Amino acid sequence: xxxxxxxxxxxxxxxxxxxxxxxxxxxxxxxxxxxxxxxxxxxxxxxxxxxxxxxxxxxxxxxxxxxxxxxxxxxxxxxxxxxxxxxxxxxxxxxxxxxxxxxxxxxxxxxxxxxxxxxxxxxxxxxxxxxxxxxxxxxxxxxxxxxxxxxxxxxxxxxxxxxxxxxxxxxxxxxxxxxxxxxxxxxxxxxxxxxxxxxxxxxxxxxxxxxxxxxxxxxxxxxxxxxxxxxxxxxxxxxxxxxxxxxxxx
Amino acid sequence: xxxxxxxxxxxxxxxxxxxxxxxxxxxxxxxxxxxxxxxxxxxxxxxxxxxxxxxxxxxxxxxxxxxxxxxxxxxxxxxxxxxxxxxxxxxxxxxxxxxxxxxxxxxxxxxxxxxxxxxxxxxxxxxxxxxxxxxxxxxxxxxxxxxxxxxxxxxxxxxxxxxxxxxxxxxxxxxxxxxxxxxxxxxxxxxxxxxxxxxxxxxxxxxxxxxxxxxxxxxxxxxxxxxxxxxxxxxxxxxxxxxxxxxxxxxxxxxxxxxxxxxxxxxxxxxxxxxxxx
Numbered sequence: 001x002x003x004x005x006x007x008x009x010x011x012x013x014x015x016x017x018x019x020x021x022x023x024x025x026x027x028x029x030x031x032x033x034x035x036x037x038x039x040x041x042x043x044x045x046x047x048x049x050x051x052x053x054x055x056x057x058x059x060x061x062x063x064x065x066x067x068x069x070x071x072x073x074x075x076x077x078x079x080x081x082x083x084x085x086x087x088x089x090x091x092x093x094x095x096x097x098x099x100x101x102x103x104x105x106x107x108x109x110x111x112x113x114x115x116x117x118x119x120x121x122x123x124x125x126x127x128x129x130x131x132x133x134x135x136x137x138x139x140x141x142x143x144x145x146x147x148x149x150x151x152x153x154x155x156x157x158x159x160x161x162x163x164x165x166x167x168x169x170x171x172x173x174x175x176x177x178x179x180x181x182x183x184x185x186x187x188x189x190x191x192x193x194x195x196x197x198x199x200x201x202x203x204x205x206x207x208x209x210x211x212x213x214x215x216x217x218x219x220x221x222x223x224x225x226x227x228x229x230x231x232x233x234x235x236x237x238x239x240x241x242x243x244x245x246x247x248x249x250x
Numbered sequence: 251x252x253x254x255x256x257x258x259x260x261x262x263x264x265x266x267x268x269x270x271x272x273x274x275x276x277x278x279x280x281x282x283x284x285x286x287x288x289x290x291x292x293x294x295x296x297x298x299x300x301x302x303x304x305x306x307x308x309x310x311x312x313x314x315x316x317x318x319x320x321x322x323x324x325x326x327x328x329x330x331x332x333x334x335x336x337x338x339x340x341x342x343x344x345x346x347x348x349x350x351x352x353x354x355x356x357x358x359x360x361x362x363x364x365x366x367x368x369x370x371x372x373x374x375x376x377x378x379x380x381x382x383x384x385x386x387x388x389x390x391x392x393x394x395x396x397x398x399x400x401x402x403x404x405x406x407x408x409x410x411x412x413x414x415x416x417x418x419x420x421x422x423x424x425x426x427x428x429x430x431x432x433x434x435x436x437x438x439x440x441x442x443x444x445x446x447x448x449x450x451x452x453x454x455x456x457x458x459x460x461x462x463x464x465x466x467x468x469x470x471x472x473x474x475x476x477x478x479x480x481x482x483x484x485x486x487x488x489x490x491x492x493x494x495x496x497x498x499x500x501x502x503x504x505x506x507x508x509x510x511x512x513x514x515x516x517x518x519x520x521x522x523x524x525x526x527x528x
Binding site: 122129 | 323326327328346349350354355356358360362363364365366375376379380428
């Protein structure tokens, strides 16, 4: 019962944090520089790892699909399978998991450290709301970079699949056939669905990171615990939300 | 009981340049009535009632764990009281909406400087965020505060590059840039060598003299309390045990207070043995 109460208390605090942050939106011009800075730290600096991982996932997906479909003579649809999977599911998911592990953990560590070392208290006494100064720039930034990272992830996944199809002899699907299959069933609304999913994942992950960081109490040891909690909560939230968003968008 | 004559007021090591106090910033008073603060089952402050006058240096002393810093956080509006009220110029400091009505600054024990910002940016943050001036005006304001605290050479450094004493001075400079009407200090001389502690003490006195700012100091430092304070409150086990001028404090005969103010080292029967006997 106590655990349940704590869970609802935590979720309530996260929702309130988001509401309080977005009530500060009129001050957005003042936080433009910090938003760009956060977009750089979270987005630009993640491009390489997103590209590598997506390429790898796309390649493995094409290889598995090829090994299964080639014996039954359906290897021409590998492109469709990889294309759809990357756009609607794996692209947003990979990027969200990377953001949780790479960006959200850093945000939690930073905010938890600021809380433990009274920097948050210092902001409050200066009458600078942490929601405006720390949370809103991070939330706006994630809304900016998630679609970009997701599109990069999708594209690299497709390319990974194409490379495998072309160069793995047992599959042997030409690049033209592969990308024709990608295009055959893919349309713009499906891409939009994938981007909406990515936006929701990113927003929730960064909100969890900020809320966990700002609720940290105690000493330096708690900073490590907060980072672990933040990543675990983020992954649970991503996987939990994935089903419901997919169902809602389908 | 202290029988020595009170030490003469110290002469500041570096006299700050005289500046007229900001027109809109008049010192403010604090009224605390029946303040009680509990954390779960533990009551840390019990029924504190006192009044701090505008422009005075008010020191809160007491043994470790007596609730001094908790009281300071309540005055700063960082925590809500369990019972009772705190009013700064008649306003509740814990309500964000009232924070615009008076300028309050808190110098934290460990400085609480923003580690990701340089010293200059730490000082410029408040005026920039509140748009108190244009860029040039804010720069002038920050440089003036750095000069007053003899920190001109530290402007481009990060807090991690500073010594403990410099961090305290930067924290005071950051508070000064806010042009506060009420300035709270949490253990401003702790962890400092005696010379630096004396320097900080002089700075507190000088800032009050120059800016007529109401100063509330939480400290264990007997020299600071008895030298520059107008009045001293002694907290023990969360209760207000004494509220006196430094002279009145020396005249007190309460053995617990005199033992706290003038601890004697007794090697024949060390204090920990007395505690064990209890």
